[in-house]
Amino acid sequence: MKAYDENDGNGENGEEDDGTGAAAGSGTGSAGAGVGGGGGVPGAPGAARIPLPRASVEDGGRTLPEVAAVALEHQVLTSLLGAWALAACSAQEAAAVEEHLGECDACAEEALRLREAVTLLQRPESLDLDPALRTRVLDGCLERRPPRIPVPRWAAPYDAETARLDALLQDFGDAEWHAPVRLRWFEADSEASRRTTVAGVIAHLLTVDGTVAVSLGLADPLGDITTPSRAPAARTEAYWRASHRPPTRAVRAPWRAQSHGIVRTASFTGETGGMPVPYGDFELPLRDAMLDRAFECWVHAEDIADAVDYPYAPPSARHLNSMIDLAARLLPGALAARRRAGLAAPGGRPHLVTAGEPGRSLRLEIEGSGGGEWLIPLDSPGAVGSADHEVAHVALDGVEFCRLAAGHVPPAEAAAGQVGDREAIRDVLFAAAGLSRM
Known part of the structure; x- marks a missing residue:
């Protein structure tokens, strides 16, 4: 026993369905049986028929019907400009407004102004995921x-x-x-x-x-x-x-x-x-x-x-801090290498000490994401940074310092707050840039 029309949507006499649910030339009898005849035996003559799903016009090969503009007065069309700019008009109203804009310069200028205002109100949102989302999801899973x-x-x-x-x-x-x-x-x-x-x-x-x-x-x-x-x-x-x-x-x-x-x-x-x-x-x-x-x-x-002209965010603050800390720990060795190569000044008042003892130091203050403070020994990689022997203070943004250490920012152009021994500051900035390599 079948619960569908064995003619597959065609008329009972082999006539094609015209898309309205009734066979062409069959009159209204078949349609009436389908709507009000209930109680018939499926498959028997006059039984109720289950209609096939209708296909959208957009899904077929037929062209979309043209929307006819409605006849509206100038005052009504002017009042619709705001709704038209927000794409809130019906198809007939939008067609009437657009036809009118080709004839009325004043309304065309007002429509352009409203469209520009709408673009300011609708700020585009980035489709990229929050860089911290992965960390939050992983932390939640690991908990x-x-x-x-x-x-x-x-x-x-x-x-x-x-x-x-x-x-x-x-x-x-x-x-x-x-x-x-x-x-x-x-x-x-x-x-x-x-x-x-x-x-x-x-x-x-x-x-x-x-x-x-x-x-x-x-x-x-x-x-x-x-x-x-x-x-x-x-x-x-x-x-x-x-x-x-x-x-x-x-x-x-x-x-x-x-x-x-x-x-x-x-x-x-x-x-x-x-x-x-x-x-x-x-x-x-x-x-x-x-x-x-x-x-x-x-x-x-x-x-x-x-x-490729695409935005890319810095690492998370915790990871950025670890990267800055590594660069700060490598700076004393980089300074010593520069001094051996004759690229760094020995210092006007060197405070030479044995390994593990405090010596002349520069305070490196990193602001913003991943920030902190590091005391950089200036005269020996074996010395210990000491606030009592601080001769200079440099303040830099965290991302700016990393780009300096990557060789993407020239030391002379690094936007840094500088106080104290200028030679020591210059040596540290150039040593930071010298940490970079291909």
């Missing part, structure tokens, strides 16, 4: 069910920054992947740069992150490619030269897989993160290397976002 093997606190910034960059990349087309990017850094107190593409930047991150991966016992992304040293620039240049063609979107998958592997493996090392990671002519403990990689991931994500 309910702590992980069996948690990600160490020092690895969390790298985990977050690689995830943010991957989210930026996921919708890129070929044009975006080949958009030109200029990598910038400071070298011997002068600006240096290298031209590449978005895909080339991801290849750079892949190869330099590979130094951490190799230290953790993971595969080296360079494979059989030989390099003169483990320095980041040497590894990157070797990878670029060995590529048969410029990197494409295909580089995203191995970079993301490697970042997942680094975080996963680092989680098994425990909370100390003291394993050394060599960078060629220097090395960092694993916990600092992970912060260094998080910092570079954010900096190059901004480079990519600038290349």
